[in-house]
Amino acid sequence: MKISIIGAGNMGGAIAKGLAQSTLINTTDITVTAATQKTLDAIKSFNRDINTSKNNSEAVKNANIIIIAVKPWLIDKIAKEIAPYINNNQIIISIVAGVPFEYLDKLFRCAQDAPAIFRAIPNTAISIKESMTAIASYNASTEQEKLILSIFNELGKSILIEERLMVAATALGSCGTAFALRYIRAAIEGGIEMGLYAHQAKEIVSQTVKGAAELLMHNQSHPEEEIDKVTTPGGITIKGLNEMEHAGFTSAIIRGLKASR
Numbered sequence: 015m016k017i018s019i020i021g022a023g024n025m026g027g028a029i030a031k032g033l034a035q036s037t038l039i040n041t042t043d044i045t046v047t048a049a050t051q052k053t054l055d056a057i058k059s060f061n062r063d064i065n066t067s068k069n070n071s072e073a074v075k076n077a078n079i080i081i082i083a084v085k086p087w088l089i090d091k092i093a094k095e096i097a098p099y100i101n102n103n104q105i106i107i108s109i110v111a112g113v114p115f116e117y118l119d120k121l122f123r124c125a126q127d128a129p130a131i132f133r134a135i136p137n138t139a140i141s142i143k144e145s146m147t148a149i150a151s152y153n154a155s156t157e158q159e160k161l162i163l164s165i166f167n168e169l170g171k172s173i174l175i176e177e178r179l180m181v182a183a184t185a186l187g188s189c190g191t192a193f194a195l196r197y198i199r200a201a202i203e204g205g206i207e208m209g210l211y212a213h214q215a216k217e218i219v220s221q222t223v224k225g226a227a228e229l230l231m232h233n234q235s236h237p238e239e240e241i242d243k244v245t246t247p248g249g250i251t252i253k254g255l256n257e258m259e260h261a262g263f264t265s266a267i268i269r270g271l272k273a274s275r
């Protein structure tokens with residue numbers, strides 16, 4: 015199965031790196047394109063078996079799956095370039111945030127019909143096979159849906175949702191990487207103020223956040239249930255939590271997520 019990624023930047027490049035470590039796709043069947051040779055060289059230096067090209071139409075011709083990973087304002091230009099070389103047997107995956115199926119259909123419709131189109135929103139942890147990827151499908155068969163889910167499941171976890179939920183899933187799962195990292199940075203700064211070296215604080219905070227997330231997934235529990243196990247009555251955790259809430263912790267996160275729509 016041949017996969018071509020149009021636009022191997024932060025996200026397209028991360029997907030290529032993840033795919034190169036997967037078992038479902040042969041690395042030699044991955045092709046990436048980019049605007050600059052420097053970007054392509056960076057991918058080659060990660061894995062020299064990944065094919066690189068600056069020719070988008072050549073890259074899509076023999077691909078079974080085409081992943082479009084350019085910035086939103088470039089989608090029209092890219093579609094104009096590649097649409098004449100796309101047929102209905104190919105699967106298109108757009109990871110371009112905010113571009114709906116209605117628009118993608120117009121861009122990629124071949125003759126009377128549109129090919130199977132997916133919208134996928136991964137996060138940058140896809141490069142290490144730890145992404146959360148939200149997927150919506152359009153004009154696709156159940157087999158095609160299974161195939162795309164299996165690919166993204168190998169690169170972390172994936173969930174098939176209705177298109178109307180993509181906006182919320184993008185804020186939580188994709189922008190969420192940046193939000194979680196900002197918490198981690200803040201905690202590191204607090205640790206340094208309390209006397210830890212930066213590298214020590216980073217190690218403590220990173221493992222603690224990873225462990226907290228693993229607890230939820232392992233125990234299938236609600237966060238507050240796990241918090242109850244940490245907060246000794248009259249103890250220091252609840253004092254810290256309440257102080258954070260006085261400063262608007264939960265409210266700031268909800269407002270930030272909603273602003274990301």
Ligand SMILES: NC(=O)C1=CN([C@@H]2O[C@H](COP(=O)(O)OP(=O)(O)OC[C@H]3O[C@@H](n4cnc5c(N)ncnc54)[C@H](O)[C@@H]3O)[C@@H](O)[C@H]2O)C=CC1
Nearest residue numbers: 021022023024025026048049050083084085086109110111
């Ligand atoms: N960065 C992220 O965490 C996420 C990004 N996305 C979406 O992914 C898309 C790409 O975002 P980034 O990877 O962050 O941007 P980026 O700027 O890092 O990557 C875009 C790539 O497109 C290439 N490009 C530009 N013009 C081209 C052309 N004519 N032909 C071929 N390649 C061309 C550039 O060389 C660059 O490597 C956006 O639409 C964004 O909404 C979606 C989920 C997460």
Ligand SMILES: O=C(O)[C@@H]1CCC=N1
Nearest residue numbers: 111135184185188189
């Ligand atoms: O910030 C953005 O617009 C992109 C989409 C989701 C993550 N990064």
